[in-house]
Amino acid sequence: MYKTHFTSEVTPELDGKTVFLAGWIHTIRDLGGKKFILLRDRSGLIQVVVSKDSAAYNSVSELTLESTVQVEGIVKSDKRAPSGVEVHALSIKPFSIAKSPLPLEVSGKVESDIETRLKERVLDLRRVEMTSVLNISSEVIRSFRNTLYSKRFIEVFTPKIIASATEGGAQLFPVIYFGREAFLAQSPQLYKELLAGSVERVFEIAPAWRAEESDTPYHLSEFISMDVEMAFADYHDVMELLEDLVTNMIDVVKTHCGKELAELKHELPNITKPFPKISYSEALEILRGKGFTIKFGDDIGTPEARILAEEVGTPFYFLVEWPSFTRPFYTKSIDSNPDLSESFDLMYKWIEIASGSTRNHNRKVLEENLRRKGLNPENFEFFLRWFDYGMPPHAGFGMGFARLMLFFTGLNNVKEAIPFPRDKKRLTP
């Protein structure tokens, strides 16, 4: 082992104890007869004091910012130290001396453009703000899993190389599969439905790919989709589930990520259940009242969604019961009014972060819907045939992880919220 403690575990109670720490050189303040090093690891920073009479003194002169080292030292509780405790170095062993100057300042003295930050991403991820983002990400995922486990969902994995488009619409990335044409999955939709048809309650956290022109702060070519599918349930049931998922995540992040939120200067609002629900038709009325010319069937675009978000006032709200023909073929229509569907979008401000519905479980209706959308039911036989063998009524949704992270971090670009984003122009790092 290279370290006996993380820097966050060095507390005044350890006074007098010898510890081994390992991490990165965050800053060096050289006062001549004494040098102060801030040593950083994932958990935080600790001050290391190197005095002239220490054996470690000479090795400090070769250290550059972001070099990795092991520090052996004695813990000293001292109110002059930034955190009330510091480590007096006995020896400092360098592992890797970083090149200088750095292409990005990890210490945060000079802020870099997002362009530079994504190019120099590994250094950028060492910044305390980005480490906080990654820690929060992990807690959000953990909470998502725990809530679903507690409701008897199981985690599944669906194929990511598929034969054809699942729902039309989005552009697919082609791949060559043993000489045949295949595509990267744009969504686990059909497979998660089939799984729900076998084991009732499933979820998946996995990448999905869309070869769209989209060039905005809310789109990625490769994104993590948090998918849920539930048998013997309708869209009301899964909206309620979604409310539980989101509010539990907020609780977990508030409880475990206070330090991270402070680092990001971000506060999470109190969110209460249920979230406001606005029907598509109501949304049109609101928008018309605001001077928009918008008719039944028109999409609610970004400028319109911004107005709605302002009207609603709370960060999260549902837009429900969209026109059937604007939704994919597997979306169930409302029996009493087939022009509308049992569907919803969960909005965070003006951004759609989740989208779901009750699904059709009747083969005839599915075939009809496919034809209506100009798709050939024969191409969906791998999916449709299972509807002959006792498909339960079911519902589900997919949620965009990076978009959700905008809420938890206060960031306003999904490319910042995940470590290595893929967009129209970025394929590395």
Added chain:
RNA sequence: GCCGCGGUAGUCUAGCGGCCUAGGAUGAGGGCCUGUCGAGCCCUUGACCCGGGUUCAAAUCCCGGCCGCGGCGCCA
């Protein structure tokens, strides 16, 4: 893809026809300093995205390209 704005040392910025031999911060190199904590002080180092054009004179104005950011569209 369309519209708008922008591209100045490793990083971040000021300058927007001649006061620019391009200013500052941070980094880097050197020096002083035994309690710094965005340490301080002194010295040094390093830049006008690319290609055309206008002009006596271009970082600065015009045109084209590339790249970036924002808005919109497409899409989730």
